[in-house]
Amino acid sequence: MRVTTAFNRMLELPGGSVQDVAFGSDGVIVTVRLKRRRRVCSGCGAEGLEIKDRRVRRWRHLDLGASRCVIECELRRLRCPGCGDRPEMVPWARAGSSYTRDFEDVVAFLSQQMAMTPLAKLMRIGWRSVGKILARVVADKLDRGRLDGLVMIGVDEVSHGAGHRFLTCVADHGTGGVVWAAPGRNAQTLQAFFAELTDEQKASITAVSIDMSAGYEKAIRGPEGLPNAEVCFDPFHVCQLGGKATDQVRRDEYNRHSRSSSSEGRWIKGTRYSLLKDTANQTPKQLLKLAEVVLTNKRMYRAFLLLGELRYIYRLPKDEAAERLDAWLAWASRSKLRSFVKLARTIRKHKAGVLAAIQLGISNGRLEALNSRVRLISHRAHGFHSADALIAMVYLCCSGLQIPLPHR
Ligand SMILES: [Zn+2]
Incomplete structure (x- = not known):
């Protein structure tokens, strides 16, 4: 069997035919010819364009045994009225990429399964390349119909990286998946999501759950x-506020009892x-400690009961909730605990x-689980400096996106 035939069978490059195989310092270099000769712009898909010049381009392909594999092909650069001078489209790579599909x-498949550091090591690429690859794959594979027919959605903010940077994630309560994500966390960020929806898509949404404190309501x-x-x-955020109020009571008591300098503090x-x-x-x-609280510190015990009751309201049958919430509000307002009076307000x-x-x-x-999953991803993707890479990760891991492995 000829070497070129062997490589044609081995690589199964769509639209390419192997002309030559050589070994260079970069690994195996496979020279390929494009079978199709129609001149299609890689930027916009316009056809029948004028040829400007020809250039040899390279794409990194999946490793062959111990060696890296590089595909090399001479491409025509086309004069596109929309994009300027662009190389022609090739079926085996996405536009603008120096890696094969x-x-x-x-x-992308591996990023759904494993941490970034071993992935970068296994594939022998840098973090920056991983980020760019993921963004390209997501742009290509993300289901454009995911914004159709949404009924109940949840909007939440997630912090990422060092400093106070945030992502706004929109989730579909029906499927539990993320349908949209962008940097920022204010009314304008959410406005950008609405701007992507058609009037019909907007009209189908009957409920949006948000965090009380965020500025999303305005949008x-x-x-x-x-x-x-x-x-x-979101119940999750309401209970979180209850937890914060409880912890504030504990801190106030700690300060009142001369902090760590007394045994009670x-x-x-x-x-x-x-x-x-x-x-x-x-x-x-912990339960034993709680029993001590019950016996010795009335304020902290009251805070504990208020938090428990707040959580309990969400477990009640729907028709009992309103009455029970009113009772809770009256109780919290009279509790003489500053943080709970404020929370009741x-x-x-x-x-x-x-x-x-x-x-x-x-x-x-479900929302809480999604929230912590996004947080985990943002932690895993900590080495990415761009929000685009993190957003791509969120789509890959939280939107139900399936990435089929090639040739399986
Ligand atoms: Zn074009």
């Missing part, structure tokens, strides 16, 4: 927002998890949205 698809209710959507507040410091964790998840030691102001979440059955666990 097969190589990029394998990188939803604005003239360019969602005309049919009810705004509701040190004891208060150690009660954190007994107060914040659901009793079902506490260790025997916040929740009362947003009561319609808090109850709407209960009535619509917005699932707490």
